[in-house]
Amino acid sequence: MKRLSIVLLFAATAALPAAAQLGGPPIELTEHPYAKKGDWEVRWFTDSRGAFVHADMIRSYENGTALRLVWGKDLNAVDFFGPTQEIVEAGRAEVTWYFDNPDPGTVMANTAVIHPDNNGDLWLRINQRTDEPGVEDALSNAGSVTFHSGTNVWKFDLKGSNAAYKAFLDCFHQQTGAGGTAPAPTTTVPAPAPGPAMAPAGGGTVPAGAGVPGEHSYATVGDWRVTFVNDNTGAFSRAVATRHYANSTSLRVVV
Structure with missing residues (x-):
């Protein structure tokens, strides 16, 4: 018999322990453009051996910030980029975030992870469990996503993310599945x-x-x-x- 669970949501998702974390040193990666959908770019990356590392869909904004969804081996993350000091501050505190409106039951809370990219820029990374679905559906259908940490607030317009996400899925599956143009990784999805x-x-x-x-x-x-x-x-x-x-x-x- 299937188990039926009913969850009544009155408050935000329980917060994870707040602790600043710094990702490991970046590795040398080669970028491969896959598609451009409006303001979004879809790319995939390989290491020095030519093996697939990850794919992302990324959008840069006029105010110097950027947002991206990243999938790779044992990786499912939402990253955003802004002024370095704000990123460092956010990495020392809990980040709450939501799509469109902060309705109870839809606000998420995560531990900030500072992630340096291949250029040395500091991104704020929100890691998601790889054994459960993430926020892809909301990311591809919502109008905006907002992140809060202390007095810092970042709001990103998601216009065009639906078409970008479809291209991102195609890219990821091509590079990790049969028939992809990249060398087969150790773990394929x-x-x-x-x-x-x-x-x-x-x-x-x-x-x-x-x-x-x-x-x-x-x-x-x-x-x-x-x-x-x-x-x-x-x-x-x-x-x-x-x-x-x-x-x-x-x-x-x-x-």
Whole structure:
């Protein structure tokens, strides 16, 4: 029997312990442009041996900040870049962040990780678990994302992120799956074909997003939004029905 869990969300996600962390020294990488979608660029990177390291979708802003989503071997992260001092300050404190509006139950809290890139620039990295879907669905469908740390606030416009995310998925799967142009990495994450777990009862059409890692929209019924979640291998993990109420509470049913 499937387990049914009902979660009533009244407050923000519980905070992780705040502790500044500095990533290891950057390695020499070669950048390979993949696609440009509006203000977004999709790229993939190889090491000195030509092995795939990671792919990203990145957008730079007129105020000198930048935002990117990064996937690689055992890596699923959201990075953003700004004035160095603000980044260093944020790396010493908890960062809270949300897409569009800070509704209770949708605000996330994470430990800041300072990540130096290949050019020595300091990014703020928010690592996500690689064995669970991250925020890809929200990143590709929301209008903005906002980060808070102390008195620092960074808000990023996400216009065009949906098309960029689709190209990013294609790029990542090409480089890590069969038929990719990069040498096969030690651990590959191919995009599997939809499995029987995603087949509708009694037959029918397999929903868009089946076999693709992340959270995917399935239907909107009245005030309820139904999504399904695949793990990082693309296998079905769970279905979720969510409703937000006028009093800023939310109800989520997870099957």
